[in-house]
Amino acid sequence: MLQILDVDGHVVNEEQLPKLSHEELRAMMRKMVFTRIWDQRAIKLTRQGRLGFYAPVAGQEASMIGSEAATLKEDFLLPSYRDVPQAVWHGWPMYQAFLYSRGHVHGGQMPEGVNVLMPQIIIGAQIVQAAGVALAFKLRRENRVAITYIGDGGTSQGDFYEGINFAGAYQAPAVFIIQNNQFAISVPVHLQTAAETLAQKAAAAGIPSERVDGMDVLAVYSATKRAVERARAGEGPTLIESMTFRFGPHTMSGDDPTRYRSKELEEAWQKRDPLVRFRSYLEGQNLWSQADEEAVIEEAKTAVNEALAKADAQPKMTVPELIDAMFEQLPDDLRAQRAEFVK
C-alpha cells in the first residue's frame, strides 16, 4: 500500500513524494478544510430539511481531493452520490449541487466547459459509462481522461467488472477509483468478497492497479497522477483502491453506524484523519498556520451560505418543466398530459 505521509505527517516515502509547488500543496489543504466545513454544514442543512439527499464525506477528503487534484479541467469526471466534493472542485457550481440534491432540473445543467456528470445513484452504472467516455476520447484522439469513483460494495456489481473490462479491452483512457471506506452501508468488506484486496480485481480485467493509503492526500494524488498520465499517454486504464473511512453515517436518511461499527474501530480511523496528517506535514514545512485554517473555515461558511441563498432564489421547478425535459420534441400524448398541469 502506497503511503507517503505517516499518521503524524512525516514523509515515509521520499521517492514517491509528488513534486508540488507550495501553492499547490496549500490549495489541497484549503480544499480539504473547506470540504470538511461544507460537510458539517450540509449535514445540518439536511437535518433542517433544506437540502435533499446527502451522503456525508468527512474522513474521505484525502481520497476525494487528492484524486481530483491529479486531473485536468478537460478530464471528465463521473461521480457516485458521495462524490459531490470532487464534482464541485472540478467545476460544478455548489448551488447547482444543492439544487440537484433537491431534484431541481437546473441542478444538473453543467455550465459549458464543466466536464462533470451528475452524481450516480445506481451502484456501478458510472463504471460502464466511464468506459464509454474514455473510448470517445480515444476515438477522437483527444488527450483527455475519464475518471470515475465507486465504493467497496460497488466492486461486487457486475457493472464494475464490465466497465473495467471494457476499458481494458479498448485500452481506453480511464481511471477507476475505489474508495474503500470499509463498509457498504453496514456490510463490511470481508462479507463482500473473498478477494484479499479490491485492487486485485483489476487482474481479472488485465489492467494495472494500485492500493493507496486513502487518508494520505499525497499518496492518493501521487497514485492518481501516475494513472492519469498513463491514460493520457495511451497506456490504458488503471484501478486504484484508496483505503479510507467515512466518519459519519452512510447518508442522512436514518443510517446509524453504531449498529455495525465498533467504537474502537471508529477511534482507530479517527487517528488517521487526513486533515490532521496533512496539516502536520504542512505546518512542519511552515506552509500552513492557524490563521490559514481559520480563514478557510470562514471562506467555506460564507461560500456555503451564498450557494444556499442562490439555490433558494431559484424558482421551484414545475411538472411541465419536468415533462419538457423528457424529449427534444414532446409526443402528442405527453403534450396532452402536460396540459393537465398548466393552470
Add this chain to the structure above:
Amino acid sequence: MAQMTMIQAVTSALDNELARDSNVLLFGEDVGQSGGVFRATDGLQKKYGDQRVFDTPLAESGIAGLATGLALQGFRPIAEIQFFGFVFEAMDEIAGQAARMRFRSGGRYTSPIVYRAPFGGGVKTPEMHADSLEGLLMQTPGLKVVIPSNPYDAKGLLISAIRDNDPVFFLEHMKLYRSMRVEVPEEAYTLPLGKAAVVRPGKDLTVIAYGAMVHTALKAADQWSKQKGVEAEIIDLRTISPIDIETIVESIKKTHRAVVLQEAQRTAGAGAEIVAQINEHAIYHLEGPVKRITAPDTIYPFAQIEEEWLPSTERVLTGFEAALAL
C-alpha cells in the same frame, strides 16, 4: 430501386447513416468481423473501419453503458443487443440511465442512441431469444420504441431513429428478416416515428397490430373478405411508444369496432395501452368492447409449442368474428 429483404434494408440504413455522419458508431457482440449473427452489419466494418464498427466484449450492460458514455461525448451510438431476451442485463443502462439523461442534466447531456435487437417467435430459437418484451420498454419514460413490419418501413424508421436526438429502441422481428423482398431505395429516406400506417382499408373492423402480427392480420383479413365479405381495416402501428392514437381513432369512427393483435403475452403491454387510449379517445364511436388477441400470460414456450402459442391466422380470425359479434 433494389429488391431488399428486411435484413438488407437494415444494413442499407446503417450503411447510409455511417456514411452520412461520422459521429454514428455501430457496435455490439459479433457485429464487426463477422457482420452480426443475422448479417445485419455485414461488410460495414470493412467499409467504415474498426473505429466506427466494432465488436464488444460479451456483456449487455457494458454495451448499453458504453453507448451512454459515448453519447455523453457527442457520438451517436447504434448498440446491438444480440437478442432482445438479453435486454434484462442492460435495463439499468437503458431505462435507468440513457432515458433519464436529458432530464437529469436539464438538457445539457442527451442520449441519441439506437438500441437494435432481433426478437419475435416462430423461428425455433433457444430460450430467451424470441420473447416479446416491448411492454417493459413502453413503461420507460424518455424512450421511444419502434417495430417495423416490412423492409421499406424498417429502413425509413431506422434512419429516423438514428437521427433522433433521444434514445430509440428498434426491434426487428426475426421471422420478417428474410420472409419478403420489396422495393427499397438504396439512398437514405425517413419515415416519421410515432406515425402508424393503414396497410389495408376496410369498413367493418379496425385491427391494430405491429411487427409480424401485421402479416397474420392481413392474411386473416383476406380470408375473411373472401369467405364472408367482411372487410377489416388494418393499422400497422410501426411505433408502439408513442402510440399514434389519432390514426386509430379515425379508423374506429368508420368501423365502430376494434381488436388489438399482439404476439406478446396479454397483460400490461402494447395491447392494454391501446385499449386504454381507445377508451379515452373513441369510446362513444364503439358499438362493442375492444378485444385483445394475444399470447397467453406465460413465458415464451421455446420451440415445441410456439406455433400454437403465437396468435395463428385461425385464432386471429376467430377473434375477428368474436369482436364483430360482441
